[in-house]
Amino acid sequence: MGVKKTKNEYVFDALNTGGLVFMMILTLYPLYYIAVASLSHSDALVGHTGLLLKPLSFNVEAYRFVFQNPNIASGYRNTMLVVLGGTFVNLLMTSLGAYVLSRKQLYWKNHMMFLIAFTMFFSGGLIPTYLLVNNTLGLGNTLTALVVPTLISTWNLIVMRTSFAAIPESLIESAKLDGAHDFTVLFRIVIPLSMPVMAVMILFYGVAHWNAWFQAMIYLRDRNLYPLQLILREILIANSTDAMMTDVSSQDKSRIGESIKYATIMVATLPILIAYPFLQKYFVKGVMIGALKE
Amino acid sequence: MAEMHVAKAPAQKRWKALRKRNRIIRDFKINKYIYIMAVPVLLYYLVIHYIPMYGAVIAFKDFSPVKGVSGSPWVGWKHFSNFYDSYYFWRLIRNTFLINVYQLLFAFPAPIIFALMLNEISRQWFKRTVQTVTYLPHFISIIVVCGMLVDFLARDGFITHVLVWFGLEQTALLSKAEYFRTIYIASDIWQHIGWGSIIYLAALSGINPELYEASKVDGAGRFKQVVHVTIPGIMPMIVILLILKIGNMMELGYEKIILLYNPNTYETADVLASFIYRRGLESGSEYSYTTAIGLFQSMINFMLLVMANYISRRLNDTSLW
Incomplete structure (x- = not known):
């Protein structure tokens, strides 16, 4: 800016930059450790303690076990089903709700808004919801149980409504004069004009489905239906890599298990980590739209 | 003055109620499709969010899945x-x-x-x-x-x-x-x-x-x-x-x-x-x-x-x- 910095400002900048660099290292190192450990030989890994800077006797054996594992494959399949199907229904329902709430001359609008917003602050609780979904609706042990209870996220609905309400009313009025009814207006005019917010919604709903596990844990009993995250839970938290190594002798199991854990994390996380830098600006936009409402 | 008010009030009230009803009917006619759109959304909120709020009454009952929410006996606090x-x-x-x-x-x-x-x-x-x-x-x-x-x-x-x-x-x-x-x-x-x-x-x-x-x-x-x-x-x-x-x-x-x-x-x-x-x-x-x-x-x-x-x-x- 052409203004000479004082000595104090140099110190301020140096400390600030240093702090941020340190935070980047703290963020990245655990991820780097996983990557390096997954490429290490299990024997070397078991004998090693402390920090890792590069793979110990490089080897990809762990990945072979992970890719051969039928649970990981079926987990991936179930997760993809829920992500694709769930996100589609989420988008449909949320756009319907957002369109309704973005219309200005609607007699019952405020009543509906209250009915919806109230659920953000008060709920029946875990057990009554479980009893409804599992017993009353009979969705227990189906993949539908992972989609139906979260058809609409109220927060996302409000974000989308804000975006729909910003579309000029004259555009919608003139389409209606030409004989279009509201469904045509929504699908032919409003949604095509709201592509940025739709992209944000696809990402928010998609990532939420990808990461979800709690509902799967309480509603699913059949292992074939388990999404990837539940399989991961068994391997990472309950520490049971045994099922993956049916052809390995028992004393080798605990040894190989170590690097399998890291390889599993890599296989489950890499798709998101690779896609993320390209999608980042949409995510950020989503948070901004949400903030505007306030 | 006071008497006039008393006389006018019921008529005014009826007139207001009528106007309100007409407005609601007109609103339904104009926004028919919007209300059709609202049906699945409201249904979702009623079923998934409001039924569990009602279901929470089992906190005051001894709930058994066989008897259901309404059939289970009340036990107060x-x-x-x-x-x-x-x-x-x-x-x-x-x-x-x-x-x-x-x-x-x-x-x-x-x-x-x-x-x-x-x-x-x-x-x-x-x-x-x-x-x-x-x-x-x-x-x-x-x-x-x-x-x-x-x-x-x-x-x-x-x-x-x-x-x-x-x-x-x-x-x-x-x-x-x-x-x-x-x-x-x-x-x-x-x-x-x-x-x-x-x-x-x-x-x-x-x-x-x-x-x-x-x-x-x-x-x-x-x-x-x-x-x-x-x-x-x-x-x-x-x-x-x-x-x-x-x-x-x-x-x-x-x-x-x-x-x-x-x-x-x-x-x-x-x-x-x-x-x-x-x-x-x-x-x-x-x-x-x-x-x-x-x-x-x-x-x-x-x-x-x-x-x-x-x-x-x-x-x-x-x-x-």
């Missing part, structure tokens, strides 16, 4: 008083309260401080790099984050080793009750500090640059500018997010607790939500008892939200409603 008298009551309240207070003290300000630090960086490429890197952990699933914690904090995990250099005993850190809250809060900060800062960076970019010029003329250094211009500039945003946070206080983040705790750490880790899950679904099916606890938790939440909103409206005119 039995489950509430059982919970209040139980050994768990104060432990759960204390743990829930403490984890949340620590979160407000440490995890809430962290993204604000981070955003302020980023805001002082003038090289755009560096700023963008830091942002991209620190947003990353937000997208890693909670299962993977907890899996990493379980591994890194084990007896021979790498974080344990680093801490041993600083004089900590070598032990499985997740089996020690006294470390649980620290682990919980620290990993939360690790995962969400970057993402949480986005909203503050947006607010920061909205501050009028002239304010900085003016304070510079008055002789304020960089640090003083942060204190007197930047922080007041984002105060409304901070307050709104604080209210929301307080309103959700009682149910925050129990997924992570369920994944990380174990009988060794229940003493400090078990919170209302994890107790409800454990006793209601995982190892038991005490539906009515745990629903009562859930209702108690929802009530406290709601009261906290109303209270926080009220205080903030009195103090600085920022509120949710």
Whole structure:
């Protein structure tokens, strides 16, 4: 800016930059450790303690076990089903709700808004919801149980409504004069004009489905239906890599298990980590739209 | 005058009611398709959100799945008083309260401080790099984050080793009750500090640059500018997010607790939500008892939200409603 910095400002900048660099290292190192450990030989890994800077006797054996594992494959399949199907229904329902709430001359609008917003602050609780979904609706042990209870996220609905309400009313009025009814207006005019917010919604709903596990844990009993995250839970938290190594002798199991854990994390996380830098600006936009409402 | 009013009032009332009815009918005719669209949405909210609110009456009954909600016998406040008298009551309240207070003290300000630090960086490429890197952990699933914690904090995990250099005993850190809250809060900060800062960076970019010029003329250094211009500039945003946070206080983040705790750490880790899950679904099916606890938790939440909103409206005119 052409203004000479004082000595104090140099110190301020140096400390600030240093702090941020340190935070980047703290963020990245655990991820780097996983990557390096997954490429290490299990024997070397078991004998090693402390920090890792590069793979110990490089080897990809762990990945072979992970890719051969039928649970990981079926987990991936179930997760993809829920992500694709769930996100589609989420988008449909949320756009319907957002369109309704973005219309200005609607007699019952405020009543509906209250009915919806109230659920953000008060709920029946875990057990009554479980009893409804599992017993009353009979969705227990189906993949539908992972989609139906979260058809609409109220927060996302409000974000989308804000975006729909910003579309000029004259555009919608003139389409209606030409004989279009509201469904045509929504699908032919409003949604095509709201592509940025739709992209944000696809990402928010998609990532939420990808990461979800709690509902799967309480509603699913059949292992074939388990999404990837539940399989991961068994391997990472309950520490049971045994099922993956049916052809390995028992004393080798605990040894190989170590690097399998890291390889599993890599296989489950890499798709998101690779896609993320390209999608980042949409995510950020989503948070901004949400903030505007306030 | 008074008599005239009395005579006119019923006619006026009827006239008003009629006009209202006509308006509703006209509204339905004009907006027919909009109301058709609203049907599935309202149906979803009624079934998934409002039926469980009705279902919560089992907190006052001895619910059995065979008899159903309406068929189960009423027992009044039995489950509430059982919970209040139980050994768990104060432990759960204390743990829930403490984890949340620590979160407000440490995890809430962290993204604000981070955003302020980023805001002082003038090289755009560096700023963008830091942002991209620190947003990353937000997208890693909670299962993977907890899996990493379980591994890194084990007896021979790498974080344990680093801490041993600083004089900590070598032990499985997740089996020690006294470390649980620290682990919980620290990993939360690790995962969400970057993402949480986005909203503050947006607010920061909205501050009028002239304010900085003016304070510079008055002789304020960089640090003083942060204190007197930047922080007041984002105060409304901070307050709104604080209210929301307080309103959700009682149910925050129990997924992570369920994944990380174990009988060794229940003493400090078990919170209302994890107790409800454990006793209601995982190892038991005490539906009515745990629903009562859930209702108690929802009530406290709601009261906290109303209270926080009220205080903030009195103090600085920022509120949710």
